[in-house]
Amino acid sequence: MVAWLSDWLRDIIAIILLAVFVELLLPNKAMQRYARLVVGLFILLTILSPILKLIQSDIGAKLEEGMKQWSKTAMTSDVQMTSLNQIAKNAEALSDKRALEAAKLTERTLEAAIREELIQSTKATVNEVDAVLKWVTVSGRQTPYISQITVTLASVQDKPDASGKESAVESVQPVIVQIEIEPSANEASAPGQGSASPDFEAESSEERQGGKWTEADPATAGAIRKAITRSWSVEAEQIRVRQPAQQPVNK
Amino acid sequence: MEMIQIVGLGLMATVLILVVREQKPMFAFLLAAFTGIFIFLYLIGKIEIVITVLEDLANRSGIPSIYLKTILKIIGIAYIAEFGAQIVRDAGQEGIASKIEFAGKVFILVMAVPIISVIVETVIGLLPDGS
Incomplete structure (x- = not known):
């Protein structure tokens, strides 16, 4: 007690x-x-x-x-301050997004430039240029290099038909010129000097086996090869020119 | 010795503020706010000693720790509200200063809500239920 x-x-x-x-x-x-x-x-x-x-x-x-x-x-539950980690994460995401946009813009500019170049130098009707950029880190900075260029041409013999008779003629078949560039470490920093991707090689051989693509017209292919070699410093042996197999398509 | 330092700092800041106020009232306010923050932060470390003593006292007698926590929260709210209100008052915004103080009072009162509810429950439990 x-x-x-x-x-x-x-x-x-x-x-x-x-x-x-x-x-x-x-x-x-x-x-x-x-x-x-x-x-x-x-x-x-x-x-x-x-x-x-x-x-x-x-x-x-x-x-x-x-x-x-x-x-x-x-x-x-009163005031939720954004933590420093959250801010850093947001910044990272934003900068990633920005880098992606920049890569897209670079690709588009490069495609336009190549297309212009080909049209001026070879007088060929270039339908589309598709460039694939890859990124490599050189001394802490992300720098692009060309890993693949696909040039799609309109077939020369189809051009007059396209405006005239429609159903009787085979439709315009694109000619695909695909350039593969061997990887070189010291040249990787400059765009236009780059390396080939192995998956691209596999893809192209597969396409060839499927009969979808054939070798392009030697004269056009040679001209395109020469033009690309001259202005984008790509070796001629690495350029492969192919043409799609002729398939009748009704319009 | 530390007291002399703080008083010296305060006097210096006061003289500087008096000099600057005529030309740039903005800088006078900044100076006042900074001096206030400095002294406040300096004293926060000293208050820690007192709080340690309080904790020791509470631990030795069997006071529930929730009491001490609540009391410390009250002290903290009171200090922060007072400090902010004084800085705002220095800038001449009497209205906002009194609102800050009002917020501090409300928070302290909200602290009391669990205690009051417990007491009320107990008192109701004391009453004989309807018989």
């Missing part, structure tokens, strides 16, 4: 000391009134604690639960 009484008294004394400290610590009078209310409630709880224990034993747990709920609703 005496031990229990001394425990109780010690609690009360401690909480009152705590209250006095808090009063001293508080910065101004206006806040003091409010803090005094809360601390007074604590003192009340401590004084009442024997009765509370008689009635219900889990008063502390209940209080703790209430506090936790309060801090969950009031504190954590």
Whole structure:
């Protein structure tokens, strides 16, 4: 009984000391009134604690639960600051996106340039130029190199027919000129000097077996080869010129 | 010694602010705010000692730790609200300063809600139910 009484008294004394400290610590009078209310409630709880224990034993747990709920609703969900990690991640994603856009733009510009060049130098009707750029890291910077160029030509003999008779003639078949460039590490930094991709090789041989593509007209192919070799510094042996197999298509 | 440093800093800042205020009120305000922040941060470290004593006291007597946590939160809210309000008041925005203080008071009162609910529940439980 005496031990229990001394425990109780010690609690009360401690909480009152705590209250006095808090009063001293508080910065101004206006806040003091409010803090005094809360601390007074604590003192009340401590004084009442024997009765509370008689009635219900889990008063502390209940209080703790209430506090936790309060801090969950009031504190954590209140303001969500963006963390530094999140910002860094966003920046990375943005810069990736920007690099992709830049690569696309480079590809388009390169295709237009090659097409212009071919039309001017060989007088061939170039339907489409498709350049595939690959990226290599040279001294910390991402630099592009050409891994594949596909030139699609309109067949020369089909040109007059395309405007005249429609159904009787075979449709325009594209001539595909595909250039493969051997990889060279020191030249990889400049666009236009690049390397071939092995999967491209496999793809082209497969296409040949399928009968979809045949060797292009030697004169046109030679002219295109020469033009590309001259302006984009690609070796002639690495250029393969192919033509699609003739297939009748009804318009 | 530290007291002399702080007072010296305050006096210096005051003189500088008085000099600058005529030409550039903006810089005077910045100077005042910076001095306030510096002293505040400096004293936060000192308050830690007092808080350690409080924690020790609470641990030795069997006060539930939730009491101490709540009390420390109240102190923190009071200090931050007071500090912000004073800086804003220095800039002449009395209205905003009083709103900040009001927010601090509301938060302190919200702290009391769990305690009050527990007490009310207990009192209701004390009453004989209807018999």
